[in-house]
Amino acid sequence: MSETLTRIALRAWVVLVLLFLFIPMVVIFLYAFNSSKIEAWPIEGFSLRWINVTLNDAEVLSAIKLSVEVALITTVLALILGSCAAFAIHRTTFFGRDAINFLLVLPLALPGIITGVALHAFFDYGGILLSVATIVVGHTTFCIVVVYNNVLARLRRTQGSLVEAAMDLGANGFQTFRDITLPLLSTAVIAGAMLAFALSFDEIIVTTFTAGAQNTLPIWIFAQIRNGQRLPEVNVVVSFVILITIIPVLIAARLTGGGGTSRVPAAR
Amino acid sequence: MTVEVAGRPRRKGGGAVAIRSLFWRLPWLRTTVLLTPPLAWFVVIYIASLVLLLITAFWAIDPFTTRMIQAWNLDNFRQILNEPTYLRIIVRTVSMAALVTVTDAAIAFPFAYYMARIASRRVQTILFAAVLLPLWASYLARLYAWILILNHSGVLNWSLQAFGVPPANVAYTDVAVWIVFSYIWLPFMIIPTYAALERVPESLVEAASDLGARRWRTLRDIVLPLALPGVVAGSIFTFSLTLGDYITPVLIGGGTSFIGNVVYSNIGIANNVPFAAALAMVPIGIMALYLIGAKRLGAFEAL
Secondary structure: OHHHHHHHHHHHHHHHHHHHHHHHHHHHHHHHOEOOOOOOOOOOOEOOHHHHHHHOOHHHHHHHHHHHHHHHHHHHHHHHHHHHHHHHHOOOOOOOHHHHHHHHHHHHHOOHHHHHHHHHHHHHHHOOOOOHHHHHHHHHHHHHHHHHHHHHHHHHHOOHHHHHHHHHOOOOHHHHHHHHHHHHHHHHHHHHHHHHHHHHHHOOHHHHHHOOOOOOHHHHHHHHHHHOOOHHHHHHHHHHHHHHHHHHHHHHHHHHOOHHHOOOOOOO | OHHHHHOOOOOOOHHHHHHHHHHHHOHHHHHHHHHHHHHHHHHHHHHHHHHHHHHHOOOEEOOOOOOEEOOOOOHHHHHHHHOHHHHHHHHHHHHHHHHHHHHHHHHHHHHHHHHHHHOOHHHHHHHHHHHHHHHHOOHHHHHHHHHHHHOOOOHHHHHHHHOOOOOOOOOOOHHHHHHHHHHHHHHHHHHHHHHHHHHOOHHHHHHHHHOOOOHHHHHHHHHHHHHHHHHHHHHHHHHHHHHHOOHHHHHHOOOOOOHHHHHHHHHHOOOOHHHHHHHHHHHHHHHHHHHHHHHHOOHHHHO
């Protein structure tokens, strides 16, 4: 009797937590279609008015363009560096392995403000002007780990025998890499890239400290909310950002079976 | 002899073959070549920045030109420790981080327990996806959603009114900061807790009940201790991310300062990098202690 009661209570708890997690996101999407200029609940009516206004706002568009640009360059750099690290760590057991794991996770585990202020001091001291390049450097630093995690997890599950078989059958190193290793890794690499893109696109704290006059989309959103300006447009932009951050993750989760997408290093 | 060597037929791509066989014979060389670019990135940029941050904390700025002076002194730290304002801010921030962590652990544990030990495979997959979405969905978007919910003409007050309850003015208070932090970091707690709970061997639970332990006794003496490293692993994130955040307090707080706010204003407005650096040492120091404690509790095996 008490067991079924516990079960019912737990199930009710799960439903409540799910409501808690998702109601705010639903509210945002409803507000994006608000016909009114005033941010009050319930919304006055549905219209595409503010979506139109937002799509014609040059400031928003240029912020989106910059954010995409930064996220793309970051993704490429993170892919190269993260894959290198994963290939190096894989199948080697040397003393520094745990240290490297720890080092790569550090920028995600430490508060963003630490990475931000540290990089700010570094650029300041080195006389490097803050620009798109410095934003990319900041973002790449914490994006490497998501590529690394995904590629490493896949390498561990991939059998070395396949590579050896290809070599035995006379394939040279490049052929083996192209025909065996790459196809086996591709989905993990794509998943890592997706996650790096999502992470970079939404980042604000590190960006604030590494950007000069550049306005990425999150910085634009922050400024508008803070000053209480153009909030109807913020509703639309923010809904768009939710989609941009969620869609890559859904794709990545499909490609990897969910394992690499936990963000918190928990599934090992 | 020399003629013979020179006349050896050379295969196309002989250089690549040589490098490959070298890598094959000397695996450490392959590791080194692959590891150099990412490690160089981390050491030259990230570690160097952190070290510089530590050093800068002992410098000062010229009050008139706001330029950094490399004069070694402890003034920044003295100021932080002597002025009650800063101590209050540190205590407030740490209390908030602790409160958020406890809140998230309390919300996450029953949820993760259901997910790991009661739900069917299919439900488990659905719930995992349901946690994954808010985990990755835009931070700013989720924060902004709460501004829309909590402000005085928002969803909350409208709902309260529907039940005949007087409106609550939650937005722009520390309570709002607590709610939003707990909301935003919750998935970071659920996932490691779930992973730890899933790893608790069924045989131990069965053995406990065979030996006559009741449900709660089994939970307290078997499941909870085994799942604790997972909860601690999650708490590293909830605690650390709250410690350094200034966005949420700025946008939905009641004007009270947290460590992050002070660091932020010292970089932006005051342009006092040395003082900001000294203040940034506080969360670093707290996190270092926290990580040592977490390691003792076995959280790193759960990571």
